[in-house]
Amino acid sequence: MFTYRDIKMxxxxxxxxxxxxxxxxxxxxxxxxKPVPLCPVIGFHTIEYFVAGSETGEECQKTRSSEDNEHHPEHYVFLADENPFAEDGAIAYDLMTGEAIYGKNKKKEVENNEFHDTFPE
Structure with a gap:
């Protein structure tokens, strides 16, 4: 089993x-x-923190560990956005701000930009 100690190393x-x-x-x-979409990690904390917990007094949503099939609200996990792309598969966005980040580091190419009509720059 891959551990956080392995990640730290x-x-x-x-x-x-x-x-x-x-x-x-x-x-x-x-x-x-098909190209494999990479899902952005948007958080790192305990399961209890992400699914409800001590701050709200609510019962924590149950999870199932890949290690032993049990719920471990105290375990740390990476939270990833499994579908950060629009229906056309091209548009990523910042989950914290809602800001579109497609083309953020891309040269402006109006003539060859197939999404120009949909997403004007």
Missing amino acids: ILDQMKPEHLDQPAQVFMSQPDGD
Whole structure:
């Protein structure tokens, strides 16, 4: 089983420029003919923190661990956005602000931008 200690060892060996990259999750896909969407990590905390918990007094939604099939609200997990793309598969957005980030680091190409009519720059 891969542990947070394993992750820490890898992080400790990474170059500074790699540590500034967005954290993403690579989910295996059954269709090898399509590009695999990388899901952004949008949080890291306990299960209890993400699904309800001590702050609200509500009962915590049950989860099922891949380790033993049990609910462990005290375990730490990465929260990933499983579908950060629009229906056309191209538009990513910031979950905290709602701001579209498609094209954020892309050169403005109005002539060849197939989404210009839908998403004007």
